[in-house]
Each structure stands twice: as structure tokens, then as C-alpha cells.
Amino acid sequence: MQWKAKVEVTLKKAVLDPQGAAVEKSLQALGYDGVSQVRVGKYIELNLEANDREEAAARVEDMSRRLLSNPVIEDYSYVLQEAGL
Amino acid sequence: MQWKAKVEVTLKKAVLDPQGAAVEKSLQALGYDGVSQVRVGKYIELNLEANDREEAAARVEDMSRRLLSNPVIEDYSYVLQEAGL
Amino acid sequence: MKFGVIVFPGSNCDLDSYHLVRDVLNKEVEYIHYSEKSVGRRDVIILPGGFTYGDYLRSGAIARFSPVMNAVAEFADKGGLVLGICNGFQVLTEAGLLPGALCRNHHLQFRCEQVFVRVDNNSLPFTLSASLGKVLEMPVAHGDGSYYAPPELLEEMKANDQIVFRYTDQNGDVTPQANPNGSLENIAGVCNRAGNVVGLMPHPERAGEKVLGSRHGLIIFKSIISYLTGREVVRNV
């Protein structure tokens, strides 16, 4: 069975996010005041084979930890859905 | 009112995604076979002030088009939720 | 004749353009701070290389909203000459003053090396001193230089002769090996429809002295100078 995973990788809260800071300043300069706490991370989409949701989740979990995120500075979260195949 | 927006910015289908290809290759090399169609994009989180959901949506829409994405090569989508303030 | 070099936060080749114009070409040149609302009375505006705003989000994405960019757009609108080098090229595409976009290098690495580019349009103020098909040796130094334009746009650009430079081998042949970053059709530099705004990824300002390895970049500056000199002559008649 084909699954689609959408993984969001974000910098850990305590880790400096210079990119987020620059975007935040820029948005404010563009007149969007009231914008705050901007963080920039990664978004990864992929399809995978797995027999059931549990197996798919386990594999995505595994990939996210090993490759898609850098656990030293990043956290991740994901959603899984059946791929419309 | 405080809102939290989560914006996903992805490369348009027609645009080559070398990062996605590299991640796909690495995943396969790590033994995750059956992984395909990997795409890597950006994930941006931010808080903003707006009186209601509609206003918040309009502003996020606007920022996404003007700054957060480049319409020549990227698409975006977002979700909005009330910030737990 | 007056050159202006825009200094955005994070520009870092501003010095190199400035030095070339002042010390090698002996022309008048001034820096223009990104917060200025006017580019003043200048004949050429250079958007230099560097990492404006750290290249955060996308290269050039934030810089293009600098106050000075409105002035640059107005200046270009009136036919002023605008040259974007490397990051300056990225800023111009982000600002919509040049067509297309610059994406991550296909090998995903920053790459600093000498390349060859061919002049594919020599009817511009920036290239009129070069013969058509002339091959120039210049360095590139960038991580986001892979040129992209959607198919319809590309056709339109070709029809308007907007592709100014292509990466080639030493003999001027467009080959995949000569492409340092995966650019569409080996495109290294483009111009706007009117031909007064040009952007390119290679660094002509780093190829202006023999001790630095090549003087081919001078052709671009000398073209600009003879174009402007010609205009001054006409004006003074």
C-alpha cells in the first residue's frame, strides 16, 4: 500500500533561528505589524510503501530521526495519509 | 486576536527539485525502498494579530504571495489556528 | 559618467565592483545605501554580489523590498542601465525586474570556479563591445545560480533575444559539462525586454585584472562606458 507522508522539520525552541528572525523583521518592515515568532523550517513530502498505517508511521518516524531532521538542533512532526493511487 | 499560521512552500511540479532527489537517494541508500516522490520545501510558522479568521487569512495569503514564496517557482498552502494565548 | 553600487545589508562584492570601476576603469563611482529613496543622478546602477539578508528564505527575497529598490525600478523604467551580478541578479529576478528565478545549484553545493560564458546578444549597452558568440572567462561563486523560467516565458524571452550569456566550454559550445549549476539551457545571464537591465551569475568584476586570472569581465564594463560615452557625445552635440 502507498502512503504519503508530510514531515515538518523545525529548529528546536532554544536554538537560534537567524532565518526566522530575518523574515520576521522583513514582514514587519512590509507593514505586517503584529507578526511575531517567525520560525523557518523544512517541509518534506514523500511517498512510501507499507502494509498498514502502523508500519508506515514507524518508517517515517525512523527516517525523520535518522535523515530528515538533525536531532541535535531540530524537531520533527508528520502526518500520514493514504496516497491516492 | 492572535493567530498562528503554518505555511508550507513547495516547488512547483515543473521545477526540478535536486534536494528532494538527493534525499530520495539517501533514503533508498539507507534501505528504505519503496520511497518515492520526495520533495523538499519550506515550512514557516508565525504568529499574527487579526480581528477574525478572515482577516488573518487575507494577511497570510498576502505575505505568502509577496515574500514567503516566489510565484515563478513555488506554490504555497497554509493552515491557520487560534494561537493558544 | 557616474556609477552607483548599491549596498544592501549583506552585500559583499560591493567593494569589488567599486574598486574595479574606480581603480581599474578610472570612472566615478559611489556607494548607494539600501535605505536611500533615490538613486540620484547616476548613469549605471550595479547590484553587487553577496548574501543580502544572509540569503535567508530565498536569495534576494528580502533585499528586493529595500527602500532603494523602488528607486531602482523607477530608474530602470526610465531606461537607466542596471547591472545585477550574482546576488544582484537574484535580487532583480525577485523584484520582477528580470524574468525567471534562480534556484539551488543542482549539485546542492556552493561552487567557486572559473567558467566560460558566451555572449548571445551583443546588441545591448552591456555587450556591444563583444562580438556575437565571444567566449569570456570569468569566475562564478554561488550556491543558488540555477536559472529557471517556465516554458512559455522562456519562449517569449528567446523571441525577444533576452538570453544574454550562456555557459559554454572554451570553444563556445553549450555542453552539460560546461553548466556549473544546472541552469536551464545553460543560461548564465538575461536582460529585460527593453535591454537596459541585465543580470548574470558570473562575476565580471572579478575578471578585470591580469593578476586575478582574467580580464574578460572588462568587456562588459567597457561596453557600458562606450555606450554612455556615445550618448554623452550625442547629448553634447
Added chain:
Amino acid sequence: MSDQDLHRTLGLTDHEYKLITEQMGREPNEVELNMYSVMWSEHCSYKHSRSALKLFPTTSPRVIQGPGENAGVVDIGDGWAAVFKIESHNHPSAIEPHQGAATGVGGILRDIYTMGAQPVAFLNSLRFGNLETARGRYLFDGVVGGIGGYGNCVGIPTVAGEVFFEPCYEGNPLVNAMCVGIMPADQLVLGKASGEGNLVVLVGALTGRDGIHGVTFASEELSEESEEKRPAVQVGDPFMGKLLMDATLETIGKKLVTGVQDFGGAGLTCALTETASRAGTGIEVDLDQVPLREEDMHPFEILTSESQERMLLIVEPDKLKAVEEVFGRWDLKPAVIGKVTSGETVTARYRGEVVASVPAASVAGGAPVYNPESREPAYFRELANYDPLNMPLPEDYGEVLLKLLAAPDIASKEWVWRRYDYMVRTCTLQGPGGDSAVIRIRETGKALAMSVDGNGRHTYLDPYRGGMMAVAEATRNLSCSGADPIGITDCLNFGNPEKPEIYWQFSQAVEGMAEACRVLNVPVVGGNVSFYNEVQGEAIYPTPVVGAVGLLKDPAKQCVPALRRDGDHLFLLGPQEVSLGGSQYLKSWCGKVSGSLAEVDLEAERDVQDLIRDLINADLVQSAHDLSDGGLAVALAESCLSGRIGAQVNLAPSDYLPLALFGEGPSRVLFSVAPEDADRVSQLIMEAKVESSKIGIVKGDALIISHGDDIILKLELSAMQAAYEEVFSCIME
């Protein structure tokens, strides 16, 4: 927790705690103890190295500022000065290679412009385990990416470096970053908080919890637990770094600041106590004025945070506005956090209360100096007694040379340096790939040559000679480009100095380096010590790294290794005494790290360097290349490859060809001379009484080496090129 336990948790010994109470005249409170703990860490206090470092000669008529400030300053004539320093970022890079390396580069950059100098070049020296493991490749790739990422973005070219691979660096890679700057000599500013009533100003990034106790972390061996203790990883922000650099230099240029100090290890605590103690003043700070990135930070966290991209300025009150204007142009807001006081106490207030009040000199300089026990390690004699000349002879020397050329230690590092912008600022006359990099100085018409060198294998086998050889090689590289060495900076990477065997390695290496500096007449003007490079009790090879800077009066005379013209004569200069002990041949071909090093004759070294410089300055040299790893054969191959031309060489009669071809020793230079100059050169060599021989000519498109009547090696350029140039792309991509 009682204070007893707290000081131990913070890495202070009972003895040190007692010293603190003596120096303070009372018990420190928790905040104060934290301040002491970071400043008395090995990283900041140099408590195990200070006595040995005294051996270095640190003065010369050119030296304006020796060790003790953020960087050394050397006169380069015409009213200008060169400023340089090297520093390690080993442990952070082991944890997060990209950010670890990037923040290392950012840190050394700040040390240079803090002095008032415009940074003009970066160099780096790297060591990794092997590239066969995914982790090894990850570290290598990440570190290179981090160095390039920071340097490219701030717009300072990365122009030289070195990379070696040995299993001992597997878990503890070395990342040493060096920066060179230039400035008008009268623009020098020091890290001093002088002038009672002057304002203490913090500018740059917000202060977060990153890197708290980073220095303590750097002063311990890496272990499983260190994972746990690890502070939040520091992330570099080269964009902010560049703004801060440009604006700080502008305030210095406009004489708006009295003192400048960067924030490095130990954060605010270090900046405050060092600037106060250097000036003999005190400082009062209000921690509520420190702009924070995170909420609810404890005073000790504010005082010890190692958030990157921050500077401390000492400003006269009536100049504050002008300072604010300069930074304001880049959207930076200086924060006045305190003022300079009389007395010699640093006092910190938080929410209206005094939370710390410490004697500046005691915190910054009161740590004890240890003279650790030293013991020759058992391995030393054992390995030294090994005789490499017993190894069976190879059948095909061409095959050996190809293997050496393809060894990651020797192979072309283009894969690394093409990721560095080595041209930005358009002053790079010679970038990576030669013996030294050369950067022109627009303002004076002269140029600086620079090189960074160290061979851990050599120092492991013989720390004393290895130390000498590091200094000799770094300066020889400069001499081969025609430049006069004017000073060095050094980074001493060792294991745990509390182990007598490690301390022996350290003190031997320092003695050797000091001796070489004396004879070669180059002062040490700054440096850095990195101890505790150990994983699970296993130390790295003792690895002193030397960064040398030289002055090239006439850049047009700059010489490079590339052979130039068919028919040029090839000379080999220097003593012929070489050894296979610790050689690349022994490592790559025989799989051994053993044997003893060749004798080092420092007088001969000095004569060789003087002579090659004289010959270059007399326009008699077409190319010059220093002989190092891989010996004569590798130097020949490299000279051929960079000149894209072949050579025909005749070896002197030898009983053991591997020694003649691949033996390594100091003080040797391969250079080429136009035929019409050959007699003159021979004459000058004779007059200088330097050993030398004419070994062949530049010719064709192959390297051909014969011994007597036999051709013992013949390799086409293309074959050597394939071996030399494709290694990293193959391994890494």
C-alpha cells in the same frame, strides 16, 4: 545542593574553590561561582598550558602586540599592520559539524576585527577519521559546508587550509580556523575597559541560552554523558556577523570607541572581567538591560551565555549617539548595559539587586597555574626503534606514487575549496592549492603570504621534532612563495593534559616549536590551546597546527609550485637526510604509523629558506615547491600537475629507492630555473653553502624518474591527474 557539591559539578576542584574564597575574601554565591567556573575552565584560563607557553619567543622588531590580546599584531611597513590568530572549534564540530565549524569561523573573525583590523582571509586546518563510514563523511561534509557557509556569506575569502585523515580523529575531529586581517597600525584598539564613567555597550545578536557552559564542555573529554550535558548548540548567523563586523570597524575607524571586546567562550563574564582587568578598572552592569532572546533567563545564564555575534564596546558617553548612528544604519541597536567604575570589581545587578560582585583580575586571571606531571609514553621508544627500511620493496614505483596521490591526505582538495569563495574582495593573488596563499594589500602595494601546517603523525612519533617541523614547514611554505615570515600563530590540539603521557607530548612539542621559532626568527604572536581531545580515554595524535604569515614586498615576484617551461632545470635544495618513519609512504603503502623522524637541522632550514627567498627575489626561480608529505616523488608530481607539464629526473645513487622517492624530512625545496640562469643559480647556491643538487629538467607530458640507467617510474600526466583529482568526488558523491 551545598556549595561543596556545586563547585564540583561546575568542574572546579576543592583546591580551586579554596583559592576562589581566598581571592574573594569570602564564599562566592551561586552566580559568582558560575562565573569563576567558566573563566577558570581550561579553555579560558590555560591553567595546564600557561607555563609551557612561556617558552615561545613572542617579540621581534615587527611585533606590535604579542599573545594576551584577542589576536597578534605585526608591523608590515608603510604604517600598516597584519593581525592574525588561529582557534579551535573541535568539540562543537563533533556534535554539529556544520554549525560547529561555522561558529568557529565566526569566532575567529571577531577576534580579528575586535582589534580594529579589516579581515582579509580565512584559513583552516581540519582532521577527520576515515571517510569509509557514513559518520565520517557526514562530519567532513558538514564541517566544509559550515566553513564555507560562514566565510562566503561574510565575504571574506577562504584561501588556504589543510585536511588529514587518521583513525585517531574519528570521534574527535579537529577544526582549527584562522583569520588574517590588516589595519593602519595606529588604529589598534585593545580590549580594555578604561575611563571611569565610560559606557559599557553590548551590540549584536540577542542573548539566549545557547552554549551555556560551552567552555566547560570544551574542557572535558567527549563521552556518552557529554551528550547529556551538552548545551544548546550555537547557531552561527553570518549575516548578523557581517553587519556587526562592518559597523564595529566603522566605529573604530571613526575613533568612537575606547575599547572593544568580542564575546567568545564564557560570554559576558569573560568580556567584562577581561576588559576590566586589562584596564585595572571595575564595571557595573545591569543585566536587565541585556536584550534577551528567551524568557526567564537566570542571571548566571545571562552572564555565561555564549550566544554568537555579539560585541562589547567601551564608549565615552558623549560618543554614544554617534555609535548608535553607525549601528543604526544596519538596523542594529546598541544597548548600554553598564559603566566603567574605579575599583577593580565587576558588579552585576538583576532586578534591582546585586547578584554578583567579583574581583575582575581574580576571575579573569587568578586561576592557578599547574605544572602537570610529565612522563614519556611507552609507545615512544618502541615505535622509534622500528626500522622501515626492512619493508619489502614495491614492484612498481609508479603504482606506489599513484596510490599516494590518491590518498585523501595528499589528493587534491579542490572538492573542499571550490565550496569556499576564495576570490571575494578581489585581492587573492594565489588561492588554495599552492604552498601558501597570497593576498595583496591594495593600500601598500605589498602582499601577505599565509599557510597553515601541522602533521599529527609526525608529532605523535616525535613531539619535539614534530613541533619543530610544523614551524619549519609553515614558514618554508611562505619562503617558497618568496615571502619573509613575520610571525606565527598556533593551535595546540592535544588530549587530556592531566595524563602525564599527554603532558609529555605537549611540553615536548612546545619546546620543539619554541626552538624552531628562535632559530628561524619568527615570533609567536598568539594562538590557542585545545586539550581534552579524547574519546573514551583515547587521545588524538598530538597535533600542533601552525599558521604562518609572511610579507611579500613585491607581489609580482610571487612564486608558485607549478612548473613552467620545457627545458627548465630542476633543483633540489636542502639536506638530503630523510626518513620513512611516519611517512605517507609507510602509512598508505605499508599501512603503518611507525619509525623515527629525520633529523631536523634548524640552521640548515634557515639557510634553505633564506636562499630560496633570495633566488626568487633575484628573479631566478620559475617555480618552487616545498617537499612534505610523500617526499620528492609527490612534490614532483604535484609540480607537474599544477603546471600541466612533465619532468625527467635522475635520482642520486641510493641503496633503498623508497627512501629516495618517498622519504620525508624537513628543509627541502624543489625548484625550477630557466636554462640561461642555471649557472648563476648554482653559483649562488655554492656561495650560500647550502646542500643542493640538479636533479633533472622540465619536459614532455610525463613524469619520468630514473636511477642510474634504469627508468624506475614513468607516469603520464593524465594518469597522475586522474589519481590526484577524482578521489573526493568519488568518495563523497
